Amino acid sequence: MAETLRQPEIMKKAQAELSEVIGKRKPIEEVDVSRLPYLQFIVKETLRMHPPAPFLIPRRVDQDVKLFDYIIPKGSLVLVNVGEIGRDSTFWEEPLIFKPERFQSIELDMRGKDFDLIPFGVGRRICPGLPLALRMVPVMLGSMLNSFNWKLEADIQPKDLNMDEKFGFNHTQSSSFTCYPISSLILPIGQQILIRT
């Protein structure tokens, strides 16, 4: 939601899709999500740039592991930096720009198969809430966008929404407010910054 407020044309595009597929101000249901590709691209792009668990859950290595030229000794604690993987220019074009359209031309699933995008982790400890999250996040975001027009308070400019990451958390911050993006289901919601029109 914060990213669509920073780039209102993205919000308009999502609203146009919702209006065409669902009908303006009509409620969205889980079954509708598969017919809303642009909304899903927004969720994917949010999880690429702002994964709520940017280091996943720490792993301990139970035997020496050779990884390229490195030996990771038994007993080491390993953090997987998903936050940086999502911003690595080797994999992503213009990684610091929020651009849902990038997923129009790349087919990546988030179920731990494509390592470029693993906001839910991977392997035996992959997030068990993934199927729920991938239904509910688009339904919530889509419902809010389809029901109301959203804009920042008059004295806040889109560029003032600072989306810089703080260690271990992602939040939107300026001198006057703090809020957590919609993707951060597992984090508390901060001070409200949005107004409905």
Ligand code: HEM
């Ligand atoms: C956008 C929403 C969510 C994201 C991005 C997310 C992300 C993650 C990540 C990255 C992990 C660690 C996986 C790993 O280290 O490989 C995790 C673990 C977990 N998540 Fe989620 N999660 C989300 C929503 C949920 C929901 C809705 C639930 C429950 C209903 C949930 C329950 C859990 C549990 C129980 C674990 C621990 C699994 C284990 O350690 O075996 N998550 N999640």
